[in-house]
Amino acid sequence: MRSRWNQTTAPLKWDDELPLDVDLLVVGGGFSGLATAMMVTAERPGTRIAIVERSPLAAPGIAFGACEPPHLLNVPAERMGAFPDDPAGFLSWLSREAPGAYGEGDFVPRALYGTYLNVLVRERTRARGAKVGFVRGEVTRIRRVADAVEAVSRSGAVVTARAAVLALGPPAGRAPWAGVDEGAPPSALVEDPWSAGAFDVDADADVLIIGSGLTAIDVGIALVRRGHGGQITLVSRNGRLPLPHPPAGEAPHSFTRAELEGPPRKVLRMVRSAIAAREPMNQGWAAVIDALRPHATALWQAWSSRDRRRFLARLRPLWEIHRHRVPRPVLDEIETLKANGRLSLLRGQLVRVGVADAVRARATLDVFGASPALLDVARIYNCTGPARSVRESSDPLLGDVLSSGIATGDREGLGLCADGSGRLIDARGRPDPRLVLVGALRRGDLWESTAVPELREQARAAARVLMNVLPAGSPPSHRPTAGTQRVARRSRT
Numbered sequence: 001m002r003s004r005w006n007q008t009t010a011p012l013k014w015d016d017e018l019p020l021d022v023d024l025l026v027v028g029g030g031f032s033g034l035a036t037a038m039m040v041t042a043e044r045p046g047t048r049i050a051i052v053e054r055s056p057l058a059a060p061g062i063a064f065g066a067c068e069p070p071h072l073l074n075v076p077a078e079r080m081g082a083f084p085d086d087p088a089g090f091l092s093w094l095s096r097e098a099p100g101a102y103g104e105g106d107f108v109p110r111a112l113y114g115t116y117l118n119v120l121v122r123e124r125t126r127a128r129g130a131k132v133g134f135v136r137g138e139v140t141r142i143r144r145v146a147d148a149v150e151a152v153s154r155s156g157a158v159v160t161a162r163a164a165v166l167a168l169g170p171p172a173g174r175a176p177w178a179g180v181d182e183g184a185p186p187s188a189l190v191e192d193p194w195s196a197g198a199f200d201v202d203a204d205a206d207v208l209i210i211g212s213g214l215t216a217i218d219v220g221i222a223l224v225r226r227g228h229g230g231q232i233t234l235v236s237r238n239g240r241l242p243l244p245h246p247p248a249g250e251a252p253h254s255f256t257r258a259e260l261e262g263p264p265r266k267v268l269r270m271v272r273s274a275i276a277a278r279e280p281m282n283q284g285w286a287a288v289i290d291a292l293r294p295h296a297t298a299l300w301q302a303w304s305s306r307d308r309r310r311f312l313a314r315l316r317p318l319w320e321i322h323r324h325r326v327p328r329p330v331l332d333e334i335e336t337l338k339a340n341g342r343l344s345l346l347r348g349q350l351v352r353v354g355v356a357d358a359v360r361a362r363a364t365l366d367v368f369g370a371s372p373a374l375l376d377v378a379r380i381y382n383c384t385g386p387a388r389s390v391r392e393s394s395d396p397l398l399g400d401v402l403s404s405g406i407a408t409g410d411r412e413g414l415g416l417c418a419d420g421s422g423r424l425i426d427a428r429g430r431p432d433p434r435l436v437l438v439g440a441l442r443r444g445d446l447w448e449s450t451a452v453p454e455l456r457e458q459a460r461a462a463a464r465v466l467m468n469v470l471p472a473g474s475p476p477s478h479r480p481t482a483g484t485q486r487v488a489r490r491s492r493t
């Protein structure tokens with residue numbers, strides 16, 4: 001890594017002091033929260049912003065903060081710019097910082113993207129008198145009071161803001177181990193694979209990974225790169241790995257909106273026939289899936305509630321593995337481990353965690369279509385990803401905003417309801433101009449609400465709508481001096 005990076009890429013400076021009063025509170029310091037804060041700052045440089053983030057990761061969010069050198073972005077570099085008016089901004093940054101190292105279609109290490117974001121955020125939030133503070137802490141409660149928002153942290157600190165952005169990421173899921181026998185070693189159960197010490201495990205011990213998606217792959221590769229030699233077993237209900245990105249140079253495909261009119265099964269037919277038509281030309285399926293993406297939100301919004309439920313029940317797993325693809329070299333590494341017998345993938349589920357000995361748990365797996373399996377493992381990693389529904393989530397803030405009625409869940413339970421600009425819709429059906437939602441919790445309205453290309457658009461819309469309620473820009477030095485209060489860090493297990 002070139003020295004200029006080392007000078008400029010130290011993580012953002014987070015502290016424990018929460019101001020008593022700010023213009024904008026941003027809950028969540030992942031891509032969505034940071035992008036929204038940068039865009040607000042660009043419009044209104046003097047806005048006093050506090051960004052509150054509960055995790056101690058050095059770079060934003062799990063995707064770019066909880067990763068290691070071998071973990072690659074799953075979106076090509078030229079589409080990962082942080083701002084909608086400069087989608088190639090990340091690629092330009094790379095070509096300035098490491099000339100010739102990466103090209104347009106390359107899948108770049110995710111940690112490098114985290115560095116790019118840190119550099120960008122630091123530059124933008126220091127520019128032109130911006131007043132942005134970064135606070136480690138967890139917001140557990142939010143209330144609307146007159147023309148303000150009041151938020152309470154886990155430690156009881158209270159901050160008042162003119163408006164708040166909820167950029168919480170996907171709803172946290174529950175650990176997949178319901179039945180744990182007394183005496184099962186607690187060290188064997190790793191609820192958060194990115195928590196400190198999660199990979200400190202005897203190199204010869206067998207381990208079990210629950211899940212077979214992007215996080216499961218990351219964890220498997222991280223273990224192997226650390227010299228882990230024990231057997232790695234992945235188990236998931238569908239028993240399938242994500243599919244790889246196609247080789248460069250595939251012919252693109254496109255659909256008109258009219259071709260995709262109709263319920264999910266009609267769309268599936270269209271997709272299948274488009275894929276079949278490409279086969280004689282040796283063109284793969286990936287471009288057909290990509291051609292659906294520009295229509296995904298319109299399709300989702302046109303479907304009835306019944307259509308959506310059918311899609312979620314029957315087609316969602318298929319969509320996920322085709323849509324959330326991994327770079328080919330990553331999958332090759334997993335396939336090689338499988339071929340060498342070092343990694344296996346089962347279709348089934350964990351039903352019980354018992355005791356093998358003082359340091360190993362005995363996992364009972366219901367293997368679909370085969371006899372149950374018993375595995376004695378030193379670690380069981382929870383890689384099941386977010387909760388499928390906000391109703392299943394254990395997240396305290398989500399529970400709070402739903403029970404207080406300042407937010408409503410969408411019918412399918414995927415997230416919270418918001419209007420087109422992201423303004424949260426309350427239990428009486430009114431959009432709240434002071435509470436704006438950005439990120440995965442908008443899936444219920446938009447379906448596609450996952451990756452940087454769509455999140456940067458949401459951040460821009462959020463920043464624009466916030467201009468209606470944020471102060472019109474009196475210089476911060478004219479404001480009364482606000483106090484601060486200490487926020488306890490969230491302890492991670």
Ligand SMILES: Cc1cc2nc3c(=O)[nH]c(=O)nc-3n(C[C@H](O)[C@H](O)[C@H](O)COP(=O)(O)OP(=O)(O)OC[C@H]3O[C@@H](n4cnc5c(N)ncnc54)[C@H](O)[C@@H]3O)c2cc1C
Pocket residue numbers: 027028029030031032033052053054055060061062063064072073074075137138139140167168169170214215218397438439440450451452453455
């Ligand atoms: C393994 C993996 C790889 C990915 N790779 C890519 C990729 O290559 N390209 C791409 O475009 N996208 C990728 N994604 C999707 C990625 O998640 C999004 O691009 C983006 O990072 C999401 O940002 P976010 O801010 O919306 O959510 P998050 O990154 O989840 O950030 C939300 C933050 O809010 C914090 N938070 C939540 N609740 C509270 C609270 N109450 N108080 C304080 N803090 C709180 C969380 O700790 C979290 O840090 C990947 C995702 C994963 C999991």
